[in-house]
Amino acid sequence: GEDVEQSLFLSVREGDSSVINCTYTDSSSTYLYWYKQEPGAGLQLLTYIFSNMDMKQDQRLTVLLNKKDKHLSLRIADTQTGDSAIYFCAERRGYSTLTFGKGTMLLVSP
Amino acid sequence: GAVVSQHPSRVICKSGTSVKIECRSLDFQATTMFWYRQFPKQSLMLMATSNEGSKATYEQGVEKDKFLINHASLTLSTLTVTSAHPEDSSFYICSATPIREFYGYTFGSGTRLTVV
Numbered sequence: 111g112e113d114v115e116q117s118l119f120l121s122v123r124e125g126d127s128s129v130i131n132c133t134y135t136d137s138s139s140t141y142l143y144w145y146k147q148e149p150g151a152g153l154q155l156l157t158y159i160f161s162n163m164d165m166k167q168d169q170r171l172t173v174l175l176n177k178k179d180k181h182l183s184l185r186i187a188d189t190q191t192g193d194s195a196i197y198f199c200a201e202r203r204g205y206s207t208l209t210f211g212k213g214t215m216l217l218v219s220p
Numbered sequence: 221g222a223v224v225s226q227h228p229s230r231v232i233c234k235s236g237t238s239v240k241i242e243c244r245s246l247d248f249q250a251t252t253m254f255w256y257r258q259f260p261k262q263s264l265m266l267m268a269t270s271n272e273g274s275k276a277t278y279e280q281g282v283e284k285d286k287f288l289i290n291h292a293s294l295t296l297s298t299l300t301v302t303s304a305h306p307e308d309s310s311f312y313i314c315s316a317t318p319i320r321e322f323y324g325y326t327f328g329s330g331t332r333l334t335v336v
Binding site: 145152154155213 | 224313315325326327329
């Protein structure tokens with residue numbers, strides 16, 4: 111199976127909170143990331159969390175990490191239509207490259 | 221912050237021709253750059269790790285003779301798709317991270333390759 115798994119689709123209304131979930135399998139992951147990809151564009155790093163942290167908040171974004179369950183989530187408060195995009199969860203093992211999930215398409219309706 | 225520039229953003233080429241894609245780190249040096257391929261509605265697949273001054277490390281199943289990687293300086297890596305075929309049509313993205321930083325990979329804006 112996939113090393114990093116995400117649900118494929120999430121639909122929310124503007125102003126609501128969005129929660130995108132991710133599970134990973136490698137307990138030796140050092141950093142975990144959330145990237146945003148808009149249509150036809152590259153990936154934009156939204157935030158990251160070190161594996162010894164439980165939570166990280168950055169403006170509207172809150173990342174929660176449950177290392178025991180190998181579960182990562184991204185909460186977007188007050189979701190806006192401009193937040194509509196694909197969100198990728200990724201893990202990094204040591205100082206090597208990233209392993210990505212398949213991405214969650216977030217659709218925000220007015 | 222760290223910026224990675226990738227060119228061209230779109231390219232259409234004929235079957236059998238070669239296409240070169242450039243990836244530049246604009247405000248930092250990168251001893252290592254990564255090349256990914258993304259299929260429609262799928263995640264990024266790592267193709268190879270580009271190492272400055274040495275040979276690239278290719279992932280299993282990636283043809284090194286078809287996808288030539290050159291990392292001639294600390295700010296430039298190129299990916300050349302040789303003898304392109306329609307099945308090579310895809311979205312190619314590079315990424316890099318500044319030396320001494322162990323987080324925050326920065327991605328280029330991607331190149332949409334269409335082989336006709």
